[in-house]
Amino acid sequence: xxxxxxxxxxxxxxxxxxxxxxxxxxxxxxxxxxxxxxxxxxxxxxxxxxxxxxxxxxxxxxxxxxxxxxxxxxxxxxxxxxxxxxxxxxxxxxxxxxxxxxxxxxxxxxxxxxxxxxxxxxxxxxxxxxxxxxxxxxxxxxxxxxxxxxxxxxxxxxxxxxxxxxxxxxxxxxxxxxxxxxxxxxxxxxxxxxxxxxxxxxxxxxxxxxxxxxxxxxxxxxxxxxxxxxxxxxxxxxxxxxxxxxxxxxxxxxxxxxxxxxxxxxxxxxxxxxxxxxxxxxxxxxxxxxxxxxxxxxxxxxxxxxxxxxxxxxxxxxxxxxxxxxxxxxxxxxxxxxxxxxxxxxxxxxxxxxxxxxxxxxxxxxxxxxxxxxxxxxxxxxxxxxxxxxxxxxxxxxxxxxxxxxxxxxxxxxxxxxxxxxxxxxxxxxxxxxxxxxxxxxxxxxxxxxxxxxxxxxxxxxxxxxxxxxxxxxxxxxxxxxxxxxxxxxxxxxxxxxxxxxxxx
Numbered sequence: 001x002x003x004x005x006x007x008x009x010x011x012x013x014x015x016x017x018x019x020x021x022x023x024x025x026x027x028x029x030x031x032x033x034x035x036x037x038x039x040x041x042x043x044x045x046x047x048x049x050x051x052x053x054x055x056x057x058x059x060x061x062x063x064x065x066x067x068x069x070x071x072x073x074x075x076x077x078x079x080x081x082x083x084x085x086x087x088x089x090x091x092x093x094x095x096x097x098x099x100x101x102x103x104x105x106x107x108x109x110x111x112x113x114x115x116x117x118x119x120x121x122x123x124x125x126x127x128x129x130x131x132x133x134x135x136x137x138x139x140x141x142x143x144x145x146x147x148x149x150x151x152x153x154x155x156x157x158x159x160x161x162x163x164x165x166x167x168x169x170x171x172x173x174x175x176x177x178x179x180x181x182x183x184x185x186x187x188x189x190x191x192x193x194x195x196x197x198x199x200x201x202x203x204x205x206x207x208x209x210x211x212x213x214x215x216x217x218x219x220x221x222x223x224x225x226x227x228x229x230x231x232x233x234x235x236x237x238x239x240x241x242x243x244x245x246x247x248x249x250x251x252x253x254x255x256x257x258x259x260x261x262x263x264x265x266x267x268x269x270x271x272x273x274x275x276x277x278x279x280x281x282x283x284x285x286x287x288x289x290x291x292x293x294x295x296x297x298x299x300x301x302x303x304x305x306x307x308x309x310x311x312x313x314x315x316x317x318x319x320x321x322x323x324x325x326x327x328x329x330x331x332x333x334x335x336x337x338x339x340x341x342x343x344x345x346x347x348x349x350x351x352x353x354x355x356x357x358x359x360x361x362x363x364x365x366x367x368x369x370x371x372x373x374x375x376x377x378x379x380x381x382x383x384x385x386x387x388x389x390x391x392x393x394x395x396x397x398x399x400x401x402x403x404x405x406x407x408x409x410x411x412x413x414x415x416x417x418x419x420x421x422x423x424x425x426x427x428x429x430x431x432x433x434x435x436x437x438x439x440x441x442x443x444x445x446x447x448x449x450x451x452x453x454x455x456x457x458x459x460x461x462x463x464x465x466x467x468x469x470x471x472x473x474x475x476x477x478x479x480x481x482x483x484x485x486x487x488x489x490x491x492x493x494x495x496x497x498x499x500x501x502x503x504x505x
Contacts, residue, residue, distance in 0.1 A: 091132075225243065272325055326382050329385070
């Protein structure tokens with residue numbers, strides 16, 4: 001019976017050579033599926049966008065002389081930094097000796113780069129919008145120096161999300177502390193970098209409800225603006241959205257008073273992303289916390305501001321074990337959710353997939369959810385969909401000092417490339433393994449990975465290599481923190497994947 005079981009495991013391992021599941025790291029990206037960069041003690045990616053030429057733009061913050069500064073990084077399609085951009089692919093946003101923290105990035109039709117976030121100087125937070133030329137240099141035609149600081153008559157404000165209207169004007173959402181309360185603010189800026197006085201009150205809309213926090217906005221097909229975020233209500237946070245007319249007036253035809261507020265009864269809730277559909281319907285991406293565990297919900301709202309019962313289960317699709325931070329619509333119209341498990345976890349960079357009808361895609365990962373395991377703590381902030389449908393995630397990796405991190409994931413099952421090497425055999429000795437073992441194979445490998453039996457990446461294994469006649473010997477170190485169990489060890493090169501069973505003592 002034991003021989004039959006081992007045979008089935010070997011069959012399973014060999015079939016891993018033929019297929020890699022959707023959501024898995026794309027090993028053609030930066031050689032192992034992800035790239036990290038270290039420019040200072042702490043840094044992270046907070047904004048991510050796919051360009052039409054297949055290159056990738058990221059923004060975030062790093063530190064220069066102990067001061068937080070924004071950066072723009074441009075990557076080639078293979079995950080390497082684009083040396084033709086900025087300083088070897090990396091451009092510091094230097095507008096002065098003050099803190100600058102980006103939150104979102106977008107791009108104009110003329111390939112100019114637009115970034116929003118906040119600046120901190122002399123104890124005062126202002127929201128900002130900055131525009132850069134395609135080469136990463138400040139665009140001096142935008143408010144004279146490329147930077148617009150937005151002051152809503154308060155000591156604390158920031159901008160979280162930004163979109164570009166078809167006419168080139170910029171719409172951003174964030175918050176401002178006014179007197180003792182926090183309000184959501186929406187601002188519109190002209191192409192010249194000035195507040196648009198034709199919008200709301202001299203370019204600035206302030207929510208009519210206090211204690212709201214605006215996280216996200218989207219533009220609807222009829223020119224209206226949908227805003228999503230959360231509402232503080234006593235000890236609870238509720239999810240909310242409201243709709244504005246194209247000229248910045250609260251749209252009272254939306255749920256009778258302009259607002260849609262939902263509460264699932266959990267300890268903490270917030271809408272982190274809002275998506276306006278061509279039909280006029282709205283998708284809210286919401287995280288909730290119950291008994292310390294995170295959950296994500298997609299909620300569909302009709303054009304009238306009512307729950308759309310045709311979506312999911314009475315308007316809602318729910319998935320556990322993920323705190324959503326962002327969501328994107330893939331090439332098939334399905335929703336790809338990026339999120340995390342918990343702080344200081346190595347199993348963040350999570351992806352969930354929900355169909356356009358609000359049904360969890362059970363064929364994706366483990367019942368609709370897949371997580372990437374790194375050797376250090378990680379946290380994802382943004383997701384973007386590539387032109388070929390693959391998923392890009394941006395965030396950080398690091399236990400005590402974080403590095404910027406970007407990964408690429410397959411959007412569908414991938415079949416491995418067949419060649420004569422696939423007939424090669426690999427072996428491990430000793431097996432079972434305690435801390436060290438030797439992998440023997442007649443070919444050269446670039447990377448060696450350890451997966452559990454569910455296909456989850458457990459570790460990227462370090463190794464040294466020696467040659468013994470016609471065989472290559474790979475001396476592997478198995479981390480002590482890996483629990484005793486059965487695993488699949490996969491060795492890869494640019495032509496094939498080879499797998500076998502490993503027993504950890």
